[in-house]
Amino acid sequence: MRFQIFISLLRKSKFLTFEKGSNLIKIGAREPHLFFIRKGLVRCFFVDEKGDEITFQLFPENRIVSNFHTIMFNKPSKFEYQTLERTKVYTIDFKTYQAFILKNPKLLEANREFLFKRNFEKVYNRIESFVLLAPEERYIKYCKDYPGIVNRAPDRYIASVLGITPVSLSRIRKRIVSKK
Amino acid sequence: MRFQIFISLLRKSKFLTFEKGSNLIKIGAREPHLFFIRKGLVRCFFVDEKGDEITFQLFPENRIVSNFHTIMFNKPSKFEYQTLERTKVYTIDFKTYQAFILKNPKLLEANREFLFKRNFEKVYNRIESFVLLAPEERYIKYCKDYPGIVNRAPDRYIASVLGITPVSLSRIRKRIVSKK
DNA sequence: ATTCGTTCTTATCTTTTGTTAATCGCATTA
DNA sequence: TAATGCGATTAACAAAAGATAAGAACGAAT
Numbered sequence: 010m011r012f013q014i015f016i017s018l019l020r021k022s023k024f025l026t027f028e029k030g031s032n033l034i035k036i037g038a039r040e041p042h043l044f045f046i047r048k049g050l051v052r053c054f055f056v057d058e059k060g061d062e063i064t065f066q067l068f069p070e071n072r073i074v075s076n077f078h079t080i081m082f083n084k085p086s087k088f089e090y091q092t093l094e095r096t097k098v099y100t101i102d103f104k105t106y107q108a109f110i111l112k113n114p115k116l117l118e119a120n121r122e123f124l125f126k127r128n129f130e131k132v133y134n135r136i137e138s139f140v141l142l143a144p145e146e147r148y149i150k151y152c153k154d155y156p157g158i159v160n161r162a163p164d165r166y167i168a169s170v171l172g173i174t175p176v177s178l179s180r181i182r183k184r185i186v187s188k189k
Numbered sequence: 190m191r192f193q194i195f196i197s198l199l200r201k202s203k204f205l206t207f208e209k210g211s212n213l214i215k216i217g218a219r220e221p222h223l224f225f226i227r228k229g230l231v232r233c234f235f236v237d238e239k240g241d242e243i244t245f246q247l248f249p250e251n252r253i254v255s256n257f258h259t260i261m262f263n264k265p266s267k268f269e270y271q272t273l274e275r276t277k278v279y280t281i282d283f284k285t286y287q288a289f290i291l292k293n294p295k296l297l298e299a300n301r302e303f304l305f306k307r308n309f310e311k312v313y314n315r316i317e318s319f320v321l322l323a324p325e326e327r328y329i330k331y332c333k334d335y336p337g338i339v340n341r342a343p344d345r346y347i348a349s350v351l352g353i354t355p356v357s358l359s360r361i362r363k364r365i366v367s368k369k
Numbered sequence: 370a371t372t373c374g375t376t377c378t379t380a381t382c383t384t385t386t387g388t389t390a391a392t393c394g395c396a397t398t399a
Numbered sequence: 400t401a402a403t404g405c406g407a408t409t410a411a412c413a414a415a416a417g418a419t420a421a422g423a424a425c426g427a428a429t
Binding site: 057063065077081082125126129132133135136137139140141169170172 | 237
């Protein structure tokens with residue numbers, strides 16, 4: 010029956026395909042949808058005072074993308090979510106989703122699991138990486154933790170996620186290779 | 190009536206005072222309590238492979254401290270929460286708290302506000318600091334964002350939170366002073 | 370007041386990073 | 400095939416950070 014519930018949730022969602030380079034959510038938009046990435050790669054970035062794009066996060070398959078500024082605070086998005094590959098998603102309006110969850114208390118736990126726990130864990134691990142590790146170790150850990158990203162996204166995006174420059178990342182990679 | 194509800198929640202909680210240097214939560218413990226810091230300062234740290242203590246976070250007044258590993262996953266705490274000053278807290282068992290929230294739907298929103306939104310915001314801002322800012326700017330921002338902490342906690346804890354060494358923090362401070 | 374221990378600062382040296390610019394590699398296109 | 404453009408690499412230099420050790424400042428305890 011869990012399965013049944015899941016099916017009817019799927020019925021309420023749409024299955025969409027975005028071409029490479031399209032936007033799921035634009036900066037300034039109030040986009041209240043959740044996007045579950047079935048296939049593809051999504052880049053989340055913002056623009057700093059100098060006008061440079063800062064890549065904040067990269068999302069591969071099986072992750073949920075949403076704008077927490079909008080969903081939590083009903084504020085316009087600070088980030089832009091852009092596909093780096095042709096990307097297929099299941100998408101559903103957050104209110105529709107939440108109404109559905111409330112009607113099916115059995116899903117409450119699964120909801121918490123997906124939307125909060127996973128996120129918390131990842132976010133805390135990431136901060137721990139910054140607190141504990143030097144850039145080189147951070148890169149190694151990132152490769153381990155997200156093998157499905159490193160060879161699909163441009164290096165400068167990875168560098169940004171790690172909080173370093175592309176030049177530095179290039180040197181780190183060289184160092185790692187020469188150590189072997 | 191919001192106020193009434195709040196009062197009865199307070200009734201279910203205990204008001205405790207911890208001396209400086211005591212533990213709210215120990216590493217390995219399954220401590221299911223929430224602690225609202227009324228007065229004082231709490232340091233959250235873990236121990237790395239070398240056996241060194243790494244300060245992960247510092248909590249001043251009006252923040253809620255809890256062990257999310259336990260509350261979310263029922264796992265033993267990875268962190269230790271230790272008072273850096275004589276600290277007064279309101280504390281309540283998470284299950285008691287949650288049961289109360291469920292009985293008072295008017296508190297659902299306030300609950301989300303306190304336990305999730307605030308946390309998310311802080312955590313994202315922190316990651317942004319690491320991604321975007323150099324250590325010196327990160328320190329300046331930390332002083333701005335948490336003026337109630339910087340002059341109360343030992344510098345080496347601050348350094349750890351910022352992901353740098355105490356020596357480096359000392360140099361950063363000197364640099365900032367000499368710029369003025 | 371003196372001693373002790375802890376923390377912060379300073380010094381020295383090595384390693385790493387940021388910055389800027391030039392070069393290389395590769396794919397797309399004219 | 401040649402030209403173009405974009406991203407990664409390399410080079411060169413300055414600035415900053417890590418590591419280690421020594422010294423200064425400070426408070427607590429005797």
